[in-house]
Amino acid sequence: MDLNLTDEQSMLRDALRRLLTNESPVAVVRQMENDALGFPPALLKALAAMGVMGLTLPEEHGGMGLGHIDLAVVFEELGRALCPVPVLETSVLAAGIIARAGSAAQQAEWLPAIAAGEAVLTPAFLEPEGSFRATGIQLRAEPVAGGYCLNGSKYFVGYAAAAERLLTLVRSGPGAEDIDILLVDPRAPGVTLTRTESHALDPRYLVEFTDVQVAESARIGAPGSGWATWTAVGFDRMVALSAWFVGCAARDLELANAYAKERVQFDRPIGSFQAIAHQLADAHTGISGARYLAWKAAWARDRGRTDARRLAAQAFLRSAEAARFATRTGQQVLGGIGFTNDLDVQLFFRRAKQHLIAWANLAEVEDFVATSLIDGE
Amino acid sequence: MEFEFLPEELAWAEQAQAYVRQCAAKPGVQVKGAEATRYIDSPERRQFMKDLSAGGYLGLSWPVELGGQGLSSRYDYLLNEICAYENAPAVGKGIGIIGRSMAKHGTPEQKAYFLPKILNAEIEWAIGYSEPDAGSDLASLKIKAVRDGDGWRINGQKRFTTSAHFGDWYYLATRTDASGPKHKGITMFLVDLHNTPGIHITPMYCINGERTNEVFLDNVYVPDSQRFGPEGEGFRIISEALDFERHILFPHNYQQRIFDKFLAWVKTARRDGEPVKHDPAVRRAVSELSVLLETARLHSLSVLALEGYEAAVAAAMTKITSSELFQHMANVISRVIGPQTMLRPDAEGELCDGLFELIHRAGVILTIGAGGNEIQRNIIARRGLGLPNPT
Secondary structure, three states: OEOOOOOOHHHHHHHHHHHHHHHHHHHHHHHHOOOOOOOOHHHHHHHHHHHOOOOOOOOOHHOOOOHHHHHHHHHHHHHHOOOOOOOOHHHHHHHHHHHOOOOHHHHHHHHHHHHHHOOOOEOOOOOOOOOOOOOOOOOEEEEEEOOOEEEEEEEEOOOOOHOOOOEEEOOOOOOHEEEEEEEEOOOOOOOOEEEEEOOOOOOEEEEEEEEEEEEEEHHHOOOOOOOHHHHHHHHHHHHHHHHHHHHHHHHHHHHHHHHHHHHHHHEEEEOOOOOHHHHHHHHHHHHHHHHHHHHHHHHHHHHHOHHHHHHHHHHHHHHHHHHHHHHHHHHHHHHHHHOOOOOOHHHHHHHHHHHHHHOOOHHHHHHHHHHHHHHOO | OEEOOOHHHHHHHHHHHHHHHHHHHOOOOOOOOOHHHOOOOHHHHHHHHHHHHOOOOOOOOOOHHHHHOOOOHHHHHHHHHHHHHOOOOOOOOHHHHHHHHHHHHOHHHHHHHHHHHHOOOOOEEEOOOOOOOOOOOOHOOOOOEEEOOOOOEEEEEEEOOOOOOOOEEEEEEEEEOOOOOHHOOOOEEEOOOOOOOOOEEEEEEEEEEEOOEEEEEEEEEEEEEOOOOOOOOHHHHHHHHHHHHHHHOOOOOHHHHHHHHHHHHHHOOOOOOEEEEHOOOOOOOHHHHHHHHHHHHHHHHHHHHHOOOHHHHHHHHHHHHHHHHHHHHHHHHHHOOHHHHHOOOOOOOHHHHHHHHHHHHHHHHHHHOOOOOOHHHHHHHHOOOOOOOOO
């Protein structure tokens, strides 16, 4: 039993923290709110140069071939910095799907480009009804000669305007086994993008598909395998997001803690009042426990343990709650000044909230955990 | 990073669990719903400790030269969790606090007399820290010890000495100097509870069914050979002892056992003609409690994995997490299962030996004892976050 990072993992963390401190300070986070692309291309390149974009991809595709504990280390740093780069969308989800289920040609075309920071790909899964289930995939893919004809819409699609391809979840029949993931060019005829302003002010789009023609070769995996692929990669998303929540919360707590030490009211630093100190202590406890749980989920994933999926879901639930609590505490401790746009805690508060709503239905994640425990994993 | 114990540790734990289970199955060892009673307050439970000793399970991490086995503290941790899960009495204060402190501060005569008896489970200890006016603020304790010839005269009152009525020896914190800073004038003594005139013990009965005691010391004489550690060093010895057993203070396996019994109910019970496991509220409870339980487990493992002040902060986090989970668990389970969980052990129609009722009562003390959760939050704020001394 050893709950410490290896020397290599500590070095990765330190190097990434240095890079993000220099290249992704909060000033950049603020600039990217409402920016057309939503990320600085140079920052994406810098992350790729460090190996972040291809972290868990195999080396033959230009990746680093590292594990999910390393991924958790990276995502905690991305969360601390609120790094405005589509690492989750492109590297964990799109690349994860292609690496898991894509053809040799698709892997050769996209994985090295993703690892090099030369291509942004993003998943398009949610639809306006807001369901995270298989039944929520309504976008229609009619089989036509040589491919599919797409009609329907997706929303909450991150970074769609910058994407080379949207990994679009589509349906060609009534069941979960009628779902496919297609690589769709967002500039293809019949695709329209509309920027939607979100709580986090990150780049989210409504994407509408009208008679969009997609070749059969754009399908990832065997026909009907899309939902299984999407579900599998969904657990990696939960591990990455768990670590992201921990980083986001930890940095927010640092800001609130520093403020509590210097802000004087009633002739003393407010952090000396138990009413303040105990809220911060609880945030600290929540973050610490969530970090261990995120690491354990990553460890279980790397070991191929049977409880890996449940742990990913548990880590996601705990870290989302810990981040919500810590960022709310940050707002409370900073008081009126924290309510202004000028201070940084609000950036963390808004992103923590959006990430725990936009990436999963928490009640369904809870239900998955219950199923694992009641019916076995 | 590795979240699993070593193969040899796991193999050992498997044997230990089988042994503990077998010894705990003897009549009188497990008390119904015994989350209330981890104490060795009966001949049967004393025998259980002797069985542990005979099996080689006491003094696991004590140095070999003191009669221990020189194993890592992980073995203490594993045994403690096993006893918690098997509803067996916990390994006592002698092995943890007192023996370890004695190895460091005891005189050669004290070590020669007490250490073998502790390892053989021949002595039960009562710990005399708290007083009517010294609870969370332990350093303000007042019970007075003054020099008298070759020994000391002790006068005053202790409160919440849980084991006083069945213990053999009293590990007693006294005030020997009231002139300086309050934590500098405390001195420890070892007092024979059976053969010392002037000790009066009166019971206080608690809502969990447990007995604790008030202890009145009336002109009690103790020879200087039973002073423990240097004069005025008592508070340091007490604080230091926390380091010895931080990792076994708050086992999460009580909660694991309760959760497993709840989960067994969820899997099999029916209500209104339907399996309860289909009820979304029940499923949500299973998920929520399992997440908090996994978190508490990892906090407690982190105490084992860390050292120094980081371990102290992790222990405070563990205490808060596991004690508040215990209470939360009681509430959630009651809400889900309903009126049956209000039936006490032995009542007609009770569930799991009344466990789900008892935990409401037993849980109350967990956020209070061994450093109230407010004190733990102060520790996290001060030592973990570097905040000014909280007021």
